[in-house]
Amino acid sequence: MPLPEVSTPLFVGIDLGGTNIKAALVDDTGRMVAFHTEPTRVADGPDDAAARMGRSVGLLAEAAGLTAADITAVGLGTPGPQDLATGVMLKPGNFPGWQNFPVRDRVAEHCGHEVAYANDATAAAYGEFWVGSGRDDTSLLLLTLGTGVGGGIIIDDMVLEGAHSHGSECGHIIVDSSAAARACPCGHFGHLEAYASATAIKARAAERLAAGATGSLAAAVAAGELLTPILIGREAEAGDQLALSLISETADWLAIGIVSLMHTIDPAAVILGGAMTFGREENPVGRAFLEQITAGVHRRTFPTLAEKTAIRFATLGGDAGSIGAAGIGRLAWRRRTSTAQIHS
8 A cells, every 4th residue: 555545653563473473564544554464373482472473563664665763563363371461371272381371562662662552353253344244333342263163343433352351252152051062162052053163063063074074075074185264164055964964053053152142242243254254245055044043132132132133244354353453452552642632
């Protein structure tokens, strides 16, 4: 984007993932000006990653013909349990050796800016709220469907974080309280993540195949193809009954979870993002997935909510986290500026 078209001030958002670090330079309207990504290299430790995340701010500025001093604020999103007030990653499951790491302050030291800190799914939710699928909504609930089920809740430009940094942990609401409830990767039972994540759909598929299920999905796995949601989606599109039933079950569990969250929050929109959306609107399997979720919600909720709550796919894709983190940084800066003006 030519710099004359950029609306200042400028912000950087950093999205820390288990595989990659993504960083975006974003202008005041949410448009991406520059982008940088590199491997996370978890095994190299958190200090190494924090240094590289900090350096990404300068790299983005340089790519836009600016200096790091031209960046107004920085936002950072990371996964796993956190203490947001102190900026600490507590015990992130996919980051062995990173326990109790003060990631916010370490990144701030390396980039020379104060860093606003958020859960990665919350950052993605803010991205969708700011410039994505929820840009015309006053509030939204985002569910990110991937290895786990992440969640983010935005209400009137307020990020719901909770008193103990565990607000919006939507993947861990209970959808099955029976004695036979499935185990969640967090160690508890019956959570939404245990039924509606990529990990969950693969586990159910493996059980059905081990029990003797047949069809094109079974044949593909027997031929050596890796059992993934992508494969399940492909075979569902070809009409495989096992694949179709797995996706249908996932839609039903999501509907149950969404209804509980709608009755708690009453958001203007429910947004579904992440890698496991089966091609979204561009694919008949994705369209049917969304339609079944919507129908399942409507069967279980109040008529007013069924009529007025939009349920749709996210639009920012893999950029939601970095754009949203920049938005979190922008939001924190605007609040600091407003407070300073009040007390001046």
